[in-house]
Amino acid sequence: xxxxxxxxxRKTDIGPPHYEKFLPPxxxxxxxxxKYHEILKPGVMVTVSESGARLYTVRAxxxxxxxxxxxxxxxxxxxKYSNGYLRFTSRNNVEFLLSDESKVDPLIAELGALGHPVxxxxxxxxxxxxxxxxxxxxxxxxxxxxxxKSVMDELVDYFTEMKLPGKLRIALACCLNMCGAxxxxxxxxxxxxxxxxxVERDKLKAMCEIPSVVSAxxxxxxxxxxxxxxxxxEVIEERCMFCxxxxxxxxxxxxxxxxxxxxxxxxxxxxxxxxxxxxFSKLAIPxxxxxxxxxxxxxxxxxxxxxxxxKNARKYERMGEWINRIGWPxxxxxxxxxxxxEHIDDFKHAGLTFKRSVHLTH
Amino acid sequence: MAEQASVQEVADAMYKMIKDSMGQKKxxxxxxxxxxxxxxxxxxxxNIAKSAIRDLIESGKCVYTYFGGSFIEIPHKEGAEN
Amino acid sequence: xxxxxxxxxxxxELEKGAWPSFxxxxxxxxxxxxxxxxxxxxxxxxxxxxxxxWKHGGIVGVLGYGGGVIGRYSDLPEEFPNVxxxxxxxxxxxAGWFYTSDVLRKLCDIWEKHGSGLTNVHGSTGDxxxxxxxxxxxxxxxxxxxxxxxxxxxxxxxxRTPSCCCGMARCEWACYDTMALTYFLTMHxxxxxxxxxxxxxxxxxxxxxxxxxxxxxxxxxxxxIGTWRDDIRVDNxxxxxxxxxxxxxxxxxVGNCPAKCMEWDGxxxxxxxxxxxxxxxxxxxxxxxxxxxxxxxxCILIGAKAPIVEGALLSSVLIPFIKLxxxxxxxxxxxxxxxxxxxxxxxxxxRVGEFIQRVGMGNFLEAIGVEPIPEMVAHPRENPYxxxxxxxxxxxxxxxxx
Ligand code: SF4
Ligand code: SF4
Numbered sequence: 060x061x062x063x064x065x066x067x068x069r070k071t072d073i074g075p076p077h078y079e080k081f082l083p084p085x086x087x088x089x090x091x092x093x094k095y096h097e098i099l100k101p102g103v104m105v106t107v108s109e110s111g112a113r114l115y116t117v118r119a120x121x122x123x124x125x126x127x128x129x130x131x132x133x134x135x136x137x138x139k140y141s142n143g144y145l146r147f148t149s150r151n152n153v154e155f156l157l158s159d160e161s162k163v164d165p166l167i168a169e170l171g172a173l174g175h176p177v178x179x180x181x182x183x184x185x186x187x188x189x190x191x192x193x194x195x196x197x198x199x200x201x202x203x204x205x206x207x208k209s210v211m212d213e214l215v216d217y218f219t220e221m222k223l224p225g226k227l228r229i230a231l232a233c234c235l236n237m238c239g240a241x242x243x244x245x246x247x248x249x250x251x252x253x254x255x256x257x258v259e260r261d262k263l264k265a266m267c268e269i270p271s272v273v274s275a276x277x278x279x280x281x282x283x284x285x286x287x288x289x290x291x292x293e294v295i296e297e298r299c300m301f302c303x304x305x306x307x308x309x310x311x312x313x314x315x316x317x318x319x320x321x322x323x324x325x326x327x328x329x330x331x332x333x334x335x336x337x338x339f340s341k342l343a344i345p346x347x348x349x350x351x352x353x354x355x356x357x358x359x360x361x362x363x364x365x366x367x368x369x370k371n372a373r374k375y376e377r378m379g380e381w382i383n384r385i386g387w388p389x390x391x392x393x394x395x396x397x398x399x400x401e402h403i404d405d406f407k408h409a410g411l412t413f414k415r416s417v418h419l420t421h
Numbered sequence: 422m423a424e425q426a427s428v429q430e431v432a433d434a435m436y437k438m439i440k441d442s443m444g445q446k447k448x449x450x451x452x453x454x455x456x457x458x459x460x461x462x463x464x465x466x467x468n469i470a471k472s473a474i475r476d477l478i479e480s481g482k483c484v485y486t487y488f489g490g491s492f493i494e495i496p497h498k499e500g501a502e503n
Numbered sequence: 504x505x506x507x508x509x510x511x512x513x514x515x516e517l518e519k520g521a522w523p524s525f526x527x528x529x530x531x532x533x534x535x536x537x538x539x540x541x542x543x544x545x546x547x548x549x550x551x552x553x554x555x556x557w558k559h560g561g562i563v564g565v566l567g568y569g570g571g572v573i574g575r576y577s578d579l580p581e582e583f584p585n586v587x588x589x590x591x592x593x594x595x596x597x598a599g600w601f602y603t604s605d606v607l608r609k610l611c612d613i614w615e616k617h618g619s620g621l622t623n624v625h626g627s628t629g630d631x632x633x634x635x636x637x638x639x640x641x642x643x644x645x646x647x648x649x650x651x652x653x654x655x656x657x658x659x660x661x662x663r664t665p666s667c668c669c670g671m672a673r674c675e676w677a678c679y680d681t682m683a684l685t686y687f688l689t690m691h692x693x694x695x696x697x698x699x700x701x702x703x704x705x706x707x708x709x710x711x712x713x714x715x716x717x718x719x720x721x722x723x724x725x726x727x728i729g730t731w732r733d734d735i736r737v738d739n740x741x742x743x744x745x746x747x748x749x750x751x752x753x754x755x756x757v758g759n760c761p762a763k764c765m766e767w768d769g770x771x772x773x774x775x776x777x778x779x780x781x782x783x784x785x786x787x788x789x790x791x792x793x794x795x796x797x798x799x800x801x802c803i804l805i806g807a808k809a810p811i812v813e814g815a816l817l818s819s820v821l822i823p824f825i826k827l828x829x830x831x832x833x834x835x836x837x838x839x840x841x842x843x844x845x846x847x848x849x850x851x852x853x854r855v856g857e858f859i860q861r862v863g864m865g866n867f868l869e870a871i872g873v874e875p876i877p878e879m880v881a882h883p884r885e886n887p888y889x890x891x892x893x894x895x896x897x898x899x900x901x902x903x904x905x
Contacts, residue, residue: 069646071654074654075686078601078686091671093674097791116673127532127611128531129528134611138604147602151623151625176523193550193557208522212521235809238809265500309488310500330720332728332783333784349553351553352516353516406814449700449851450698451847479566479567486561487659499560499562499563501560501576502560
């Protein structure tokens with residue numbers, strides 16, 4: 060047991076500091092009084108208050124995984140250009156909050172020199188929301204940061220320019236747990252296992268309760284079994300959908316498999332209510348191999364999806380809206396992705412996803 | 422009306438339940454609350470149960486654990502630890 | 504300073520290219536920190552073998568809390584002894600992710616002393632993540648964090664760290680004060696955030712308008728999304744400016760309105776506000792000319808989650824419109840009723856959305872005391888298997904007419 064300070068000295072349940080401490084004066088003065096905003100150029104936005112005050116935001120890409128040295132570099136930039144004020148976005152970009160327009164361009168230049176491109180606003184690709192992958196996760200079926208880096212190296216021009224028909228949101232999760240909104244993204248990259256768990260009997264006995272492992276499985280693929288006189292579990296392979304629920308409650312049910320783990324690609328989800336209602340992403344490519352360090356098959360697939368959409372979509376049309384207009388047969392035709400058995404849902408209520416009309420283009 | 426159970430009494434009862442079923446069952450906070458409610462009847466309410474759990478945890482007799490869901494267990498060296 | 508132990512040819516590839524490189528970040532930290540150096544080594548190994556090398560630890564934490572620390576151990580501790588323990592600490596971020604350079608530096612100093620020097624800014628739920636430290640460093644780090652005025656966030660079956668968009672701090676579309684509500688909920692539910700007592704996790708996410716910049720509708724058990732109920736404010740002079748600057752208002756704005764409730768005659772926009780579904784499209788397209796109305800509040804939706812365990816769900820409407828102002832009594836009352844019903848009846852690892860699927864939305868509404876209304880459904884049921892609960896009985900002696 061680690062040393063713990065005496066109870067009376069410990070502060071607990073204090074919560075986070077109040078956000079007001081970190082707001083620049085211009086925001087405090089104009090809180091709730093903003094009138095409109097305008098994107099001046101890629102990654103630069105001005106928000107104008109009823110009072111006439113103008114707040115300039117400069118948004119730069121970030122790898123999310125940051126060394127403290129980089130955070131200190133951000134702090135130095137904030138001191139130099141934005142009186143020490145900065146924030147981060149829900150997609151892990153860093154934003155500097157300036158009151159002085161003349162400092163915008165010098166800041167962009169310094170960010171560029173630091174290796175952080177400015178952009179990610181309006182009709183562009185913003186940073187990829189992603190999970191931990193092999194850097195920190197125990198259940199990862201692929202790496203996260205490496206795939207993201209490879210994909211964004213390929214697509215960086217779409218971040219620094221605003222040449223797309225609409226917004227494009229990419230997300231990556233390294234397993235079906237999906238610690239990120241990948242299931243409602245224009246393009247989702249999802250790590251997948253393809254083999255059932257291997258029961259490590261000795262460990263299972265020591266680390267897990269059999270009833271919890273059995274009840275963890277949504278398809279009842281895990282059942283109690285006595286093996287060589289010892290209570291354990293067995294997995295009915297045909298029932299397993301490789302979701303790793305059992306592994307989450309019991310570390311003796313490993314699914315990772317270098318040969319069979321990989322990535323699937325999903326398209327057409329959105330969370331915003333603009334125009335159409337929020338939608339889930341749908342399966343586009345059931346399996347691509349893990350091919351580190353650059354995942355060429357994945358980067359190529361994503362690039363293809365972005366380009367076909369960019370070429371064919373109308374103004375403002377998100378990936379899913381575009382596909383709904385042209386129909387899935389045409390989507391598969393234009394992208395050249397083969398349609399196969401895995402694309403057809405066979406989980407609960409699967410029938411709702413079948414085509415139940417003759418509204419078809421021929 | 423019966424006199425209310427003391428927090429200590431309830432905490433001891435919880436500790437015993439956890440100890441007796443180690444390796445077979447993991448207890449969640451709500452399971453413990455329900456179990457002591459049954460045991461003590463109207464002598465124990467949710468607030469007493471809550472204080473009892475807090476005592477167990479803050480005295481170090483029990484810890485919260487997380488394996489897919491959160492549980493209350495007696496501290497032990499974990500399987501994954503190196 | 505640790506000596507350079509090993510070569511990392513695979514990871515070195517990821518230092519190239521225009522996108523900022525996480526490998527560079529790890530290498531920078533590794534110059535001064537042995538944990539970061541071993542992380543680099545183990546990660547290179549994963550790149551060679553195409554497999555992760557972490558084990559989940561479920562016990563570590565700080566005294567008294569059941570959340571905020573994620574235990575990790577290397578499964579190659581002999582080769583990479585410095586990441587033998589590599590636990591994560593989730594630090595509750597300030598609402599809206601605003602910081603000053605000063606406070607960031609102080610956070611960095613703490614992590615330089617006690618951990619790997621690596622972070623995630625931020626994690627998926629919204630916390631500031633300190634990535635990688637040893638069990639014995641958890642308490643000292645926690646002490647320094649609380650001295651600086653920070654606390655740990657949630658993990659496990661508790662209230663997870665609430666998060667929100669920047670709201671009124673910088674967005675003219677915010678229909679309620681997302682940061683104020685986030686701070687309020689975080690403080691109000693401190694106990695539930697640190698001491699897991701639910702069947703599974705509970706997430707709150709606050710977005711100021713239907714653009715939903717924090718993906719509340721996809722990711723939170725309770726999604727609080729700003730909206731309004733009066734008329735969209737229109738500045739026709741500004742609309743004309745947009746038209747003059749080349750915007751095709753007829754095709755791109757009017758043509759995309761899902762409610763087909765707009766008209767543009769070249770001089771004036773006319774909106775049938777009764778029919779408008781508050782989707783934000785026209786406002787997004789012309790932020791200088793259009794704005795949400797003034798009678799602002801939020802829609803409360805319930806039940807979103809990622810696939811684990813029974814499949815992904817989007818949140819659905821629970822309260823179509825609510826005014827959100829301190830002390831938020833109506834909201835807290837609603838949340839407490841939901842927590843009570845779900846805690847009492849939910850199964851282990853059952854999110855509230857799955858719980859609702861299992862018991863039925865109608866029964867759930869009854870249990871929490873909310874009236875069913877048509878706004879809650881896309882359409883009424885299609886299947887005829889109704890579990891009728893009301894019926895008449897023949898009049899008899901035991902059952903006389905009232
Ligand atoms: S991976 Fe999922 S489906 Fe397969 S046995 Fe485990 S819990 Fe069941
Ligand atoms: S907000 Fe949406 S529904 Fe309402 S008028 Fe504008 S485009 Fe139409």
